[in-house]
Amino acid sequence: MSLKLRLFLLVLITFNSYSQNKTEDSFFKDILEQSKKFHSDENFRKASFYLAEKKWDSTIIFSQKSLENSKRDKSMDDFLFMYRGISLFRNQVYDEAENQFNLISEKFQFINKVEEFIGAINLNLKRYKKAITYYKRLSNIENKTYVDEINILNDLALCHYFLSEFQKAEFYFEQSNKYEKDSINLVDNYINIANLYYQQYKDDIAIPYFQKAYDLSKKLKISDKKLSEDDRKKYYRKQIAAKNMAVIEENRKNYNQALVYRKEYEKYVDTLNNRNKIYAVAKKEKEFAVAAKQKEVDLLQVENKLKETERKIFLYSAIGLLLFLGIGAYFFREKVKTNKIIAAQKETLDELNTTKDKLFSIVSHDLRSSVNALKSSNKILLDNLASKNLEALENLLHKNSTIVNGAYGLLDNLLNWALMQTEQQYFSIEKQRLFIITEHVAYNYKPLLLEKELNFENTVSKKEFVQADQESLKIVLRNLIDNAIKFSQPNGFIKIYSSNTIEGFTNLIVEDSGLGMSDATRLKLLDDSVLLNKKEHEDIIGTGLGIQLVKSMIKKNNGKFDIESELGKGTKMIVSLPKTVLDG
Incomplete structure (x- = not known):
């Protein structure tokens, strides 16, 4: 599959999610109301409470405890299986969620919602034909209480799309478009329809839909205050719509217009990131202010106690x-x-x-x-x-x-x-495919590489898996690639490749043909006791903070860091990460 098709299919799949909406809000309200008659069971009451709070793990625990009670009222079993199915679905444990939903009796008053969940599960598990049987039955019933008809039509379209049944997919996308009133969902629909035609190489039909999505996304209003979840969705649609138009113009070799769209996309990304950072800083400042005030109160209390003690001593x-x-x-x-x-x-x-x-x-x-x-x-x-x-x-x-x-x-x-210093950074070590991450990070540096006329090559093995936190690994790569570009002369080269020289570790190597460094500088950079390092090349902007950040991130990932370099002959930055054997 070409790069163009791969990009747009990823955009399409992004919108394949079982989203919270008014229909589902009504369902949650009614099922919690109906469940009150069983609140004499303490575990059931707690399971209902945690479901309302959307604390899925706690819901699973207390619903299981209620099921283990042999003296329970059997008529509440359907509610318990429903609770467990919803919670497992939200935790993306799809097969077990389907097992729980299948235990619910057909006479259950929320059976339509049960079948919608099962359809969504099979769609997520790529069992498209099975998902279609559930969605078609729901689309044909007269009583559609708690069933989101637009969501059903969209999911039917997606199922047929992934089965390459494009005519049927087109029909359901168009049907969904007729009923949809929400601007965010309309942007999604236009992009989905555009992808459908684009997959069939009907560019003359697809591109106007991408343009519609872009034009509508421009009209989405975003609050100037704290970002809500709805605002984040709007930002994301604006980003995707602008990026789609950039790729379209690149494919048409209209590079000036493509650059305009790509800058607009980057503006949305930067704006969202900046607003998130500003909110995080403001929140932290507020916490610091509260903590300082609490310290003052504590100090006054201590002082009062001391004065009271002194009076008692005198007495x-x-x-x-x-x-x-x-x-x-x-x-x-x-x-x-x-x-x-x-x-x-x-x-x-x-x-x-x-x-x-x-x-x-x-x-x-x-x-x-x-x-x-x-x-x-x-x-x-x-x-x-x-x-x-x-x-x-x-x-x-x-x-x-x-x-x-x-x-x-x-x-x-x-x-x-x-x-990192304030321990606010989310950190989760999981199995990562090294090639995908390096390719993703390197893609953002293509304009800089072209501008400096640097030859770039990524030969990281596609079979290499490592145990690492994805976001911190991206930060490490960005700093190493950024340094490689910064310290390279025009017409040089930058290579990223992997090797296995240490048992249990995979080496990720970023090599450049740049200015290099002396052995004294190399050892100083590897010294953990040094916060910042004096620049060896005064004409290049940099503090050494990036390398310190890299070392800290690698240490948190249980990895190792080394540098090989010679002044005037380039540098190798070597990141060793715990490897993971590919399953199967």
């Missing part, structure tokens, strides 16, 4: 000199102990402040250098613009782009470093 001093001396000795020991604790905390705080000051000093220096360079470059750019020196203008624009990209990378690394 009872007449009881006897020995008792007074004993109490005095006790408080003296406590004070010494407290002072030691405070001294230790102060020492730790001083070290953290020194680290922070050094970090801010270097980062602010490089940001100032970047902004100053951009300012100077813009002044020259304006002079050349006045003289219409197009060749100089192009060079200056490339230079400005490089400066901005470097500053953006610095800020991104600074944020990730801060998240």
Whole structure:
């Protein structure tokens, strides 16, 4: 399958999800209301509560406990199987979810919703023909209570699409489009229909639908306040619609227009990321303020207790000199102990402040250098613009782009470093296919590689699996590729490949033919005690924060890091990660 088709099929599959809607809200409200008659069973009542709270694991646990009670009211079994089926479905344990739904009797008042869930399960498990039998039955019944007809039509279309039954898929997509009123879902529908025609190479029909999706996505209004889940969906549709148009224009070799769409796509991605980061920072600042206020309250309480103790000591001093001396000795020991604790905390705080000051000093220096360079470059750019020196203008624009990209990378690394220091970063080590991740990260650097005329090659084995956290591994790769580009001369090369030289580990190697480094610099970069490193090449923007971030991320992934380099002869950055044997 070509790159074009692979991209659009991924967009289509993105919308294949059993989404929360008004019909399902009504179903949840009614089933919880009907279940109240069984709340005398404590475990059943807790299962109902956690279902309402959408805490699926707790729902599974308490519904199982209720089923294990031999003295239970058997008439509530259908509710318990329904609870378990829904929770397992939400946790994507599809086969077991289907088993639970199949235990429900056909006389159950919510049987239509049961069959809709089973249809969705089979669609997710790619058992399309089986899913079609359930969806067709639901589309033909007269009483469609709790059944979302539009969702059924969309899922029927998807099933026929994946079975390459394009005529039937087209029919159901068009039927869904007639009933759909929600703008977000309409964008989805237009993209799905466009993909259908695109798969059949009917570009003249498909492209107008992509254009419709794009035009409608532009009209989606997003709140200026805190991002809601609905706002995130709108941002995602805007991103996908713009990216689709960029790929279409690239396929038509209309590269200028494609660049406009791709910049729009990147703007949406950056805007969403920035708003998420701003919200995260604001939330953390609020937490810090609350914690500081609580410390003040605690301190006042301690001070009040001390004053009260002093009054009691003075009051009872007449009881006897020995008792007074004993109490005095006790408080003296406590004070010494407290002072030691405070001294230790102060020492730790001083070290953290020194680290922070050094970090801010270097980062602010490089940001100032970047902004100053951009300012100077813009002044020259304006002079050349006045003289219409197009060749100089192009060079200056490339230079400005490089400066901005470097500053953006610095800020991104600074944020990730801060998240790691405050332990806010989500981290989940799972089995990852190494080639897919390297290919995905490298794709975003193609424009920079072309701009610097660098030859890029990714020969990572497609059979290599490693145990790692996906997002942190992407951050590691972005920093290593970014450094390789930054320190490479035009017409050089960058290679990413894998090797197996350490038992139980897979080596991921990023090699460049760039400036290289001295052995002293190499050893300093590998030293865990160094926070930031002085640049060996003063004409290149960078703080060394990226390498420190890389080392921290690799350590959290239970991996190893090494560098091979020689001044003037390029560099190899070697990341060793625990390998996973491919199942089957």
